[in-house]
Amino acid sequence: MHNRWVALTVIVVAQLCALSVWFSASAVLPSLQEEWGLSVDQGWVVTVSVQLGFACGAIVSALLGFADRYNPKRIFMVASLAAGVFNGLLIFSSTLELALVLRFLTGFVLAGVYPIAIKLVSLWFQSFRSISIGILIAGLTLGSALPYLLLGFQTNLLWQTTILISSVLAIIAGLALFVLLPTKEAQASSSKFSFRNIHYVVRNRKVMYANYGYWFHMWELYAMWTWLPFFLMASFTNSDSSYSYLIAFVAIGVFGGVGSFLGGVWAERMGKVRFTIIAMTTSGICAILIGLTFQQHPFLTAFVAIIWGASIIADSGQFSALVSDYASPEYVGTALTMQLGVGFLLTAVSIYLVSVFVPVIGWGAVFLIISIGPLLGVFAMLRLEKMIQST
Template sequence: MMIKNRWLALTIIGIAVIFCLSLWFNASVIASELEKSWSLTPPQVALLSAAIPIGFVIGAFLSSYFGLSDRFNIRRLFAISALSGAFLNGVLIIVDQAAIGILLRILTGVTLAGVYPTSVKMIAHWFPIQRGLATGILIAALTLGSSLPHFISIFTINMDSRWVLTISSTLAMIAAIIIFYLLPDIRLVSKNSSWSFSVFGKLLKNKPVMLVNYGYFGHMWELYAMWTWLPVFLSASFLRSAPNLDPWLSMLASFSAIGIAGGIGCIAGGIVADKIGRANLTIICMLVSAICAILIGFTFGGFIWLTVLVSIVWGASVIADSAQFSVGITEFAEADYIGTALTLQMCIGFLITILSINLIPIFQTLLGWRFVFILLSIGPIFGIISMVKFKYFEARVNDRSVQRDGSHGPS
């Protein structure tokens, strides 16, 4: 089935990303049950949380090294990755040993490195204009998919917890099918078909690309640690505020803050970024998210409505700028290496998340929930500094575009 409508293509890609990204946090949602059935030790519990990011980093590095998204048909790469992730995640249902389970989670993370970066490159192809909005919608799909296990768990709360794994694997299989059969080929094969250190050198010398990367790294320091530990924080806070409150309400609050608010934030961010500039949008979002990271701890055990309100603002602002870092790469990296540059950006970004995700529980025991999230505000503050510098390059590109259109004279 061939389609020409780019918005229909975006819909297909977005649905596939939602379904695939349900693989990311599904084991985290049922971590307490896995801890019992697998007899996990404290180090293994930490490793289980970090397994998907570790696998993603490995997969992203391998993809960058071999230039997979620049050498091969990215539609098929996405479909194969989604199908592989569905299979590996499905095997978890019959696993009863911690080592095998954690290994399968790492391998699932490897497969997701063939989903997320390739979807961004597909959007860059389909949307030479309105790319900020389109990529924002894509990241909204990623956000919704990442939070989907929390939503699924609401309906499986009185069932075997591994139904969450079954449903996620089924969704990833459907994603592979719709991408393979409903989305047409994108025939983008680079002449430079393999990795070389000259590519890495070009990226390092490309100042706007590196500034976007630095902004992204600060953003990633906060994002996945927030996504991982906010549900735990909300559960503990609700328990302190109202001990008899139904546990599914904290799951719903987590889904609302991460999934719904985050998805809306991504779309709104894409619309605003195309109007005020990517740098300005990222600076505003990181400022708001840093403030939320500092303030949310002070709502712990207090009014539930206030905790939820700050969580929703944080959930929207922490992800609303994410797409613009990817768009910045597609606009400033050389065309032959856009896929590799995107994958390398994500590789380093997710490597950073492993550190921040695992630091939170350590500092939580030292500082408590009231102060621990202040640690995450360091990332967006660093990112703001980078994106302020990036504004100069963005302004130069915009000036050249205006002059080329002939609608205004030289500035």
């Protein structure tokens, strides 16, 4: 059990199950809108509240130094249990206001799952870290897309059942990791978040360009993960909705997972910055092209969606690695928290904008809004590459 690859398997599977609550409500959003009488604007808030909760949870966790003060295994367990409970309580919610509170709290406690999983992997892997983080992010993509798989096989599944299954998985994940994963002695921890250190982060141009790349990457990522299934349903007018959910799961979960793993391998070989440029260029092109396939041949749409799903997440782990490379140890904790917090706040904006512009410009053009993210991200990473080469 003390083999680090076995430990990685435990961490990844536990994270996969725990993060299934992230998009559980988004996956059943049409059912929630019908049952609760929600407008389109009210519907998107259900999704965005999780993003805002996660951003707030990450900042609070960093300010209080939870990851450095407490056993990360215990934090993961408590956070997973809480996420399962808050997500499950959505079944008993009868008002939008209560649902938003529960989704915010779900996102808030998930800040004790994904970042802590990264810390656990870092403790076990001093070498092959890019590859191990890539595998962990593959688990993130699979877990996030899991509700789409459930709906793909059972389109007549009650929304309460989807919520309940994801909650049970999260609870089992927390308990299983705590029992199965041996405690690994922590190495010297990185610095904690401090508002006083923000000016050091802002003045470090290499760190800021890495941050810009991540923020533009996040602008695209979660909007795509949220809206791709609904784009596919609108595009595949002659197909059952289960087909759209399954394609979304394959694109986001399966090929996203493959892209994450291969991204870690390729980043080790060609360099982090160069790989992020290639990945964002590919995903940006897909964001532009997929609208042109709208209500055309389903195979072509599915093909572009799969390439998009693989490329959009492939570089995700490299931005935090770049910040760790170029930030001083005295403020690396602040830099990483700033990167994460701002990134997830931006996801709320891009998710909202898609919902606003779909009725105005249609599905065929709406993803052009999020294609701006990777295109600007490429520019930021080219500037970073030039700075690195000149020093």
